[in-house]
Amino acid sequence: MDSSRKPLATRSNLSRLPLPGSRQKRARSPEDEVPSGGKKSRLEVPPPNQTTKPARSLSSSTLTAARNSAAARSKLKRTESSSSVNKRSTAPVTSKNLRTTEVQKSFNFRAPAKPQTSMTVRPRAPPTSAASKAVNQSLNATVVSTGAPKKRPAWDLKGRLQDMEAHMQRQAKDSSSLQGQLTQYNDRIVQLESQNQKLSGDVVEKEMASETAVKEIQELKNKLNAAEQEFETTKRTLQREIDDLQFQKSTLDRQKITLEGELAASMKEISGLKATVAEMTSAQATVRAELETAKLQLDAAFKDISNLKQTVQDRDNTLKIRDESIESYQEKERNHETERRKLHNTIQELKGNIRVFCRIRPLLGDELLGNDGVINHMNFPDMDGKVLEMDKLSDMSVNESVLNSTKGGRAVSKYEFSFDRVFQPESSQADVFEEISQLVQSALDGYNVCIFAYGQTGSGKTFTMEGSLQSDETLGMIPRAVRQIFSSALHLQQKGWKYTFQAAMLEIYNETIRDLLGKGKEEKHEIKMCGKGDSDVYVSGLTVVDVTSEDKVLNLLRKATENRAVAETKCNERSSRSHSVFQLRLTGENSITGESCKGILNLVDLAGSERVKDSGSEGQRLIEAQNINKSLSNLGNVIMALGNKDKHVPYRNSKLTYLLQNSLGGNSKTLMFVNVSPKEECFGESLNSLRFATKVNQCNIGTAQKKK
Numbered sequence: 049m050d051s052s053r054k055p056l057a058t059r060s061n062l063s064r065l066p067l068p069g070s071r072q073k074r075a076r077s078p079e080d081e082v083p084s085g086g087k088k089s090r091l092e093v094p095p096p097n098q099t100t101k102p103a104r105s106l107s108s109s110t111l112t113a114a115r116n117s118a119a120a121r122s123k124l125k126r127t128e129s130s131s132s133v134n135k136r137s138t139a140p141v142t143s144k145n146l147r148t149t150e151v152q153k154s155f156n157f158r159a160p161a162k163p164q165t166s167m168t169v170r171p172r173a174p175p176t177s178a179a180s181k182a183v184n185q186s187l188n189a190t191v192v193s194t195g196a197p198k199k200r201p202a203w204d205l206k207g208r209l210q211d212m213e214a215h216m217q218r219q220a221k222d223s224s225s226l227q228g229q230l231t232q233y234n235d236r237i238v239q240l241e242s243q244n245q246k247l248s249g250d251v252v253e254k255e256m257a258s259e260t261a262v263k264e265i266q267e268l269k270n271k272l273n274a275a276e277q278e279f280e281t282t283k284r285t286l287q288r289e290i291d292d293l294q295f296q297k298s299t300l301d302r303q304k305i306t307l308e309g310e311l312a313a314s315m316k317e318i319s320g321l322k323a324t325v326a327e328m329t330s331a332q333a334t335v336r337a338e339l340e341t342a343k344l345q346l347d348a349a350f351k352d353i354s355n356l357k358q359t360v361q362d363r364d365n366t367l368k369i370r371d372e373s374i375e376s377y378q379e380k381e382r383n384h385e386t387e388r389r390k391l392h393n394t395i396q397e398l399k400g401n402i403r404v405f406c407r408i409r410p411l412l413g414d415e416l417l418g419n420d421g422v423i424n425h426m427n428f429p430d431m432d433g434k435v436l437e438m439d440k441l442s443d444m445s446v447n448e449s450v451l452n453s454t455k456g457g458r459a460v461s462k463y464e465f466s467f468d469r470v471f472q473p474e475s476s477q478a479d480v481f482e483e484i485s486q487l488v489q490s491a492l493d494g495y496n497v498c499i500f501a502y503g504q505t506g507s508g509k510t511f512t513m514e515g516s517l518q519s520d521e522t523l524g525m526i527p528r529a530v531r532q533i534f535s536s537a538l539h540l541q542q543k544g545w546k547y548t549f550q551a552a553m554l555e556i557y558n559e560t561i562r563d564l565l566g567k568g569k570e571e572k573h574e575i576k577m578c579g580k581g582d583s584d585v586y587v588s589g590l591t592v593v594d595v596t597s598e599d600k601v602l603n604l605l606r607k608a609t610e611n612r613a614v615a616e617t618k619c620n621e622r623s624s625r626s627h628s629v630f631q632l633r634l635t636g637e638n639s640i641t642g643e644s645c646k647g648i649l650n651l652v653d654l655a656g657s658e659r660v661k662d663s664g665s666e667g668q669r670l671i672e673a674q675n676i677n678k679s680l681s682n683l684g685n686v687i688m689a690l691g692n693k694d695k696h697v698p699y700r701n702s703k704l705t706y707l708l709q710n711s712l713g714g715n716s717k718t719l720m721f722v723n724v725s726p727k728e729e730c731f732g733e734s735l736n737s738l739r740f741a742t743k744v745n746q747c748n749i750g751t752a753q754k755k756k
């Protein structure tokens with residue numbers, strides 16, 4: 049048997065037929081269905097028991113088969129149409145294909161004879177026409193396929209009929225066989241239709257799913273488009289952001305470089321700071337330790353403070369007791385002060401109410417050239433500084449008590465004068481003031497004090513009384529007295545004393561009073577008496593200034609000096625020709641003791657005492673001389689009268705004594721400086737001054753009375 053032949057389909061073979069959708073496509077290739085013209089194809093030969101049937105039995109069975117085949121085909125057609133949806137599917141074998149294959153297989157006529165022989169069949173037309181057509185084809189096929197019997201001649205009708213009957217018989221046999229197969233096919237078709245329906249449902253579902261999927265795809269496409277647009281937008285945005293970021297990056301890179309530089313510097317600084325911090329930490333630790341120590345000390349101090357508080361309390365009590373004691377002592381001191389004043393006054397009385405100090409000025413300038421700057425005619429023999437010895441060569445006509453001696457072979461006349469104090473040329477202003485300070489103090493105690501300087505011109509009166517205001521050392525008695533008064537007044541405040549001071553300055557020139565603190569306006573001033581029993585003296589129209597400090601008084605002194613200088617330009621040597629008087633009135637009250645006092649301090653720079661020869665003087669100089677002589681001699685007369693206890697004291701004979709009447713006499717304390725020039729040629733004038741001073745010094749002008 050030829051291996052290329054295949055048996056007809058059996059049930060088992062059918063079951064192996066490819067199902068719709070199976071990939072056994074080759075079973076229905078066009079080559080199988082429609083053999084190409086001229087080509088030979090192998091014909092499937094049925095098994096030997098089914099091979100041939102006589103052509104006579106063809107009629108009914110073949111028709112039935114044909115009908116069934118047609119029904120199957122129409123059914124298949126429907127199935128095809130219902131399955132057309134699957135046409136797009138490429139892989140599975142369709143039912144039409146299946147049917148065609150099956151029908152073709154069913155209706156293929158096979159050569160009954162010599163089945164083992166391979167036959168070449170001509171191509172057949174598809175089984176789509178009627179049964180007759182099929183018969184014809186079958187016949188043709190038989191004729192062709194049998195091949196073996198040669199074509200009977202046309203005349204051999206009998207033979208041909210026999211062939212046909214034989215063929216029909218075979219066909220009948222085949223028909224019954226086909227009937228069974230057809231049933232199987234129908235079952236199979238039903239089964240397939242069922243599957244087809246199921247598949248159709250699946251297809252519908254899948255179509256729906258597909259539509260849904262399409263919709264979803266469309267939606268997804270839309271979304272995709274939207275997403276793409278969004279993506280584009282986002283991309284552009286991101287691109288811009290990237291650009292921005294790149295710009296920022298480049299900026300940041302630059303900043304980074306800068307910052308790295310700064311960082312390096314900062315690191316350096318930080319390292320420095322770290323070192324500093326380390327130092328400070330160390331210092332802090334030290335400070336902490338110190339604080340701890342301090343805290344301990346503080347605690348100890350608090351304890352001490354509490355102890356001290358107790359101590360303070362105790363001391364407060366003690367102080368209270370002491371305060372009481374102090375109050376008591378102060379009371380005693382006040383009493384002592386009062387007592388001191390009494391004693392002071394007593395001492396002053398014992399010393400004499402009028403005292404005389406002699407002061408010799410040093411040689412100055414050219415005066416130092418002669419005698420090598422040595423004062424030969426003056427000696428200071430005693431240790432107490434109270435005696436002045438004047439030496440006069442014998443050829444000089446002096447009639448005073450003379451201690452005869454010789455000096456350089458020449459007879460020397462010695463004149464000795466004793467005073468309360470003799471100040472040698474080298475004595476300072478401070479030395480002099482020390483001796484008069486007690487007297488100045490008396491003014492604060494309520495006494496009238498009069499200190500005047502007497503002497504010839506150029507002997508040092510102004511220097512002694514005013515001094516030079518340029519330096520502290522050269523300050524004279526007036527500024528020093530003022531300083532002491534203000535200082536003492538301040539000190540006495542603690543003892544309840546409160547003082548007020550009034551200052552005035554005037555000059556008496558040619559018996560005319562001139563206000564040295566005035567505004568320069570010439571005004572006539574008269575000396576008048578006032579107060580209880582006309583006990584007080586005052587000058588009409590005189591400028592009186594309330595002074596509260598030393599400086600203010602010094603300013604007044606400067607002003608007075610200026611006023612004198614202006615006047616001096618009008619009259620040469622006027623200062624030498626006039627008496628100048630500085631007057632300070634002191635008023636004190638003690639709020640504790642109720643005491644009060646009033647004192648006047650008169651500091652007088654007298655006119656030059658040199659005697660002008662009446663015969664040689666004339667005019668203004670004569671008038672000056674006469675007035676000076678008059679006032680100075682009247683001063684001497686007053687002092688003498690006081691000393692003689694005369695009932696009448698000629699105060700009013702001169703302006704000077706009239707002005708000083710309350711400061712000369714029983715109610716006052718008087719001190720006279722007799723200033724002496726060291727010049728030898730002034731010997732005579734010096735003697736006159738010393739004689740006048742001696743007279744004054746010998747006077748006892750009575751007991752000073754404290755003014756109340």
Ligand SMILES: Nc1ncnc2c1ncn2[C@@H]1O[C@H](COP(=O)(O)OP(=O)(O)OP(=O)(O)O)[C@@H](O)[C@H]1O
Pocket residue numbers: 408409410412473503504505506507508509510511512623624625654655656723
């Ligand atoms: N103790 C002294 N030390 C130094 N210089 C003195 C002293 N005394 C006086 N003088 C100086 O001698 C000169 C004359 O003195 P001052 O003017 O005081 O004399 P005076 O007696 O006031 O004369 P006048 O009557 O003309 O005013 C001045 O230059 C003065 O400075």
